[in-house]
Amino acid sequence: MIAQRGQLNAVGATVDQRSVPATDQRSVPEATVARLATYLRALIGLGEHGVATVSSESLATAAGVNSAKLRKDLSYLGSYGVRGVGYDVSVLTEQINKTLGLHQNRAVALIGLGHLGQALAGYAGFASRGFRIAALIDAHPALVGTRLHGLTVQHVDELADIVRRESIAIAVVAVPAAAAQDVCDRLVSAGVTSILNFAPTVLNVPSHVDVRKVDLAAELQILSFHDNRKSGRPECAGALGAEQSLAVPSTGKVAVVR
Amino acid sequence: MIAQRGQLNAVGATVDQRSVPATDQRSVPEATVARLATYLRALIGLGEHGVATVSSESLATAAGVNSAKLRKDLSYLGSYGVRGVGYDVSVLTEQINKTLGLHQNRAVALIGLGHLGQALAGYAGFASRGFRIAALIDAHPALVGTRLHGLTVQHVDELADIVRRESIAIAVVAVPAAAAQDVCDRLVSAGVTSILNFAPTVLNVPSHVDVRKVDLAAELQILSFHDNRKSGRPECAGALGAEQSLAVPSTGKVAVVR
DNA sequence: ACGCCTTTGTGAAGGCATTCACAAAATCGC
């Protein structure tokens, strides 16, 4: 979970932009932030196809959400639509870019250049969406010094220097789980404030640092859960505990006897 | 009812719930399911360290959540703790495994063996957490027929056969965005009901199919948003091209002039 | 047997998030 930042400002002023504390951008709910990235992708796609204006209805369809939700999400950024017409694609693209802090290309460090790390190092989707991989870092002697996608792999001991030199605030961690906390600690003390973690482990960080994790096995497990449900497996009755359950087929409900 | 919580992503899903069989744990909230995977990982780690019993407090710490939340989550599976003592690690591990449908090793197909796909194909974290990669599929002539991590890459045209033969319900899509919807359609018509999508595109699927997406650039953009926030950039607060904003230091407010 | 101490399981409360539904705003055709 992410640190306890965010929202909490019970700003008296309604969600409208005007007169908010200088340090604050109108509080954008966390769930909205996560979707802005999707809207942005859809908008860029539309822009490339020469579309100049889009309604909340069709943008919502393109992004796979409900249109009321989309409008509410966008309303947190301000009022950039035109009633009866829709949203100007380029204006809205720009607004979301600003909100997400992508106006400047952000420098990112990638730590761990094994199988996953090498795939990530060459991933064009980072550059095209606002991020520049500014440093490749590993600990393995065979890797340090080699060139990869235009960058020289550097040793993890130089991490602090690199972070400072390149003004890196965001790091991607793709080292084995056993090394992840150590790498994380080094990153934090070097001044990195945002970490995307691929290692299947919980990282401990001070509260001013954000961690997001990508856990592929967990994703599959969630799918597995739903799949299990869909194909209804009678199993699980094992329940060595103090429970028995009785199905009541006619209603589809379950009575639990304890 | 089980319905409407499968959506998560692209499609509003009205999951068809047929008469639910005699399993206990009926409605497990979606948020809980997502955390069960984390608890499971922590429990397996504890088990390997020889820990036999764990309290909600320490398991919660290991999983990075609040202990009340953990207890409530576990309570949806049934009552497997002992007051004053805690949870038996192996019993709880088993219960979560069952809930997630991991008792049988699930067969997974991986489509797209480019940079990312090859990294995924060799990822040990799938096998160790309940999944068996049962098929590698690509469309490129140079790849089809080659062996990779003990499997022969097969052509995407054979997809339907493979899915049937191996009883595959879950597929991982790692093809370029432009090919993703097509691959997805083939998967769905072959009978796959769960898809993990790495391509940065919204997949359209019928309501009985679950899609989860992994969008790395979006993850970075979310981090970027918070980072932007943290490093408080007052001049970006109002932030629109057609507006000017004036900081008013004495009050800490911003007046927006349009 | 009996209290003591620890820890679970869960009502209740409060926050967020989603969705509905509609008035207000803007354009367009006439």
Add this chain to the structure above:
DNA sequence: GCGATTTTGTGAATGCCTTCACAAAGGCGT
């Protein structure tokens, strides 16, 4: 001009999730 038409922006309602806080349950020592 003006009414018809479209589509935004948003109160209000609803539901989901998190957190609090505590009674009940179980083990343990004496």
